[in-house]
Amino acid sequence: MTHDTSGTRPSPTLEMVAAHAGVSRATVSRVVNDTPSVDPELVRIVQKSITELNYIPNRVARSLASRRTNSIAVVVPESTSKVFADPFFASVVEGIALHLTETDYTLNMVIASESRPEKTRGFLLGGNVDGVLVVSHHIGDHSWTHLSGAPPMVLAGRPLDGGEDSYYVEVDNAQAAFGATNLLLERGRRNLAIIAGRQDMPPGIDRLAGWRAAVEGAGLTGELVEIGDFTFDSGAAAMQRLLDRDVTIDAVFAANDQMAAGAYTTIQSRGLSIPDDVAVVGFDDDAFALSVTPQLTTVHHPIVELGKKMAEILVDRIEGRPAERVTRMATSLTLRDSV
Amino acid sequence: MTHDTSGTRPSPTLEMVAAHAGVSRATVSRVVNDTPSVDPELVRIVQKSITELNYIPNRVARSLASRRTNSIAVVVPESTSKVFADPFFASVVEGIALHLTETDYTLNMVIASESRPEKTRGFLLGGNVDGVLVVSHHIGDHSWTHLSGAPPMVLAGRPLDGGEDSYYVEVDNAQAAFGATNLLLERGRRNLAIIAGRQDMPPGIDRLAGWRAAVEGAGLTGELVEIGDFTFDSGAAAMQRLLDRDVTIDAVFAANDQMAAGAYTTIQSRGLSIPDDVAVVGFDDDAFALSVTPQLTTVHHPIVELGKKMAEILVDRIEGRPAERVTRMATSLTLRDSV
DNA sequence: TTGTACGCGTTATCAA
């Protein structure tokens, strides 16, 4: 006895339904699984018994017999203890969850504990899930990506380590950053800085590359670079360092909105005005973009859709349908008052 | 064939390990489950075989036989499409996940789809999980709370509908709101308003009650009440209505930081100063409190801890250990610059 | 179209 079960009236088994309906278990199983070749009359009778007895199929037994679990895992790195605080992550998971709700798949969140890596590995390889979704980008986080015997997998963002055979959904970070930076240039800004993100993950790397391409394409030097870790505080600190290096900076591109919001506090505390003295562009178009004053001009990308797409592709793969290896989501520039 | 399995080398079964080790399956099972009464020498031999063959126990088969799934469900309402955007929710889930990582339990996120309620119900009652965590507060969302046959459950926040027998973890919303409001009174504010939250959930109801108690306790009339839905925009709108009613408001208590941040934009766009003209106090102490200018004075509560506690209590119940029915987390006032 | 019977990988019972 593992817990108080008073008042418990467990769901009947398939066998009990069969008895009640006066058919074999096989027939009940067929009705439950919508197998075409069943006498409509029998279908009716069985379904009646099912509702009368309040039968709920046992997913565990079903999995054992069918070798499919009908559940998929979402793996997130523990290292990023801020994963949940990151609106990007939250939105991806939301998209995944929303799509799966419309399917018969169940969502398993697994924290890739660094202290117990074998736990994650065992879970993923133990036949507990039909597929895996990975929302991390750190180098090294994909240690299980190329394991033989692993179920189908779809990544959020391009993999860092080769991974020619990986399936993933991403936004074109470099292109979007390029466009955002060009906006600043078009508005006449000439002394551009960037608060880049961690250089061990694609969004950090590619957004910096896009910024650099635009800046250097305009014949300017891309030297005003400071690195943050995508958090609010790191944005504020990076802005400090930038202004300490060059007070004449007239535009900043931040690799995400949280860091942009952090930069705001630094800029404004130095008596500088946004956008008059310093124009700011962010990336993500999340809640932070709206909560700051003046509201932030930022790169919008469909994060929830990205999550949905990941789930969609994974389910396609699981069920044997063809699927694109790489899907790129479109971005757009949301113009507000910070430029 | 459901998907490409080239290169797959499935984990061996318990039986294969038994053969390899020259013992019976029962013995291997005992070793795997740390059953005390096994010859140390055999334990060694079996463990050797396990690592050599790279054996991973099949959780599904284990569940079927043992009638325990080693996984718990976190139920979130679909209605709140903003659940994931809500830092509170994210932190609770983070806490839950963090605690479960240290146990052998797995986390199942289930969206309580309103269009397919039977799916949620079936999942929860189908023996798929050993316990349930509910992070919603809406009236009606607990329709499955009192189902017989349901596994142990722990709620975030007090249940709205009686539920004398429920287990839950909460913060004392009324008490905290009372304290926050008293701070405003102590600072000499006399024309207090509140942007309350939805009145169909405890945080909305109780924080309003706390505010009212403090205001009326000071001999003032608690009439300046506007209701929001915990979102940024609703906070801005509510502040509009308040100022339209009475421009001499000198203090506002918002039921969460997001609404407080929304109120900021309204207040400042009317040319009023925070805190000189209007003092503001929020609730949650999340990222929004830091991203606004001036930084927000707000009620801090240990949300991640709350999640951890929920998971801890649920696991205790599942494993038959005694547990408190109601746990109340302490709050504190984080003083910043908005008062 | 329906039923029989075996197997899925593990735990649990009962003898030995």
Place this chain on the structure above:
DNA sequence: TTGATAACGCGTACAA
């Protein structure tokens, strides 16, 4: 302490 062996609840060839 160890080993047969019967569940666990369902899917699915295969046979009828």
